[in-house]
Amino acid sequence: MKHLTREQRNALARQLDTMRRQVLDELSNSTPGTFAQPALNAGQEVHTRxxxxxxxxxxxxxxxxIExxxxxxxxxxxxxxxxxxxxxxxCATCGMEIPAARLLAQPTAIRCAACQAELEARSR
Incomplete structure (x- = not known):
């Protein structure tokens, strides 16, 4: 983390907090069965396959x-x-510092761009 300035760390912490609040809001607003309502036609339920x-x-x-x-x-x-x-x-793979620009773009990144690209290429 030495490669990140205090300002960058604070900005990333705020960004992660904002992202967390947004996801929690999405999860709390999603209620099971919301979409599974049967179709209604003039007040009568229509049940077809x-x-x-x-x-x-x-x-x-x-x-x-939700998942x-x-x-x-x-x-x-x-x-x-x-x-x-x-x-x-x-980086969880090579142990090198992930550039600040990548972290600012993808705050949850656990790999540098090179290791992530290699992982994705191997999984194809």
């Missing part, structure tokens, strides 16, 4: 969005922990 399939699809999408938000929250909280422990900004 297509309606049920669409409700299941929308519920699946909603659940996937993405949970993972984002975990990434943010891990970054905040690394920052508080003085381990923030060190």
């Amino acid at each position: 297509a309606d049920e399939a669409e409700a299941e699809r929308e519920d699946g999408v909603h659940q996937a969005e 993405i938000d949970r993972r984002r929250l975990q990434d943010i909280e891990r970054a905040q922990l690394r920052l508080s422990e003085g381990r923030y900004g060190i």
Whole structure:
């Protein structure tokens, strides 16, 4: 973390706090079953296979969005922990410092751009 100035560390801490609040707001505003409402036609419920399939699809999408938000929250909280422990900004793969520009663009980054690109290339 020595490569980051106090101003940069403070800016990153604020950015992570903002990101965390946004994700928590998204999670608290997502209520299960919101999308799984049956279609209504002039006050009467319409239950067809297509309606049920669409409700299941929308519920699946909603659940996937919740899981993405949970993972984002975990990434943010891990970054905040690394920052508080003085381990923030060190590549988990090569151990080198992650450039400040990358951290400002991606505050939850755990790898430098080169190691991240290599990891992604291997996973293809």
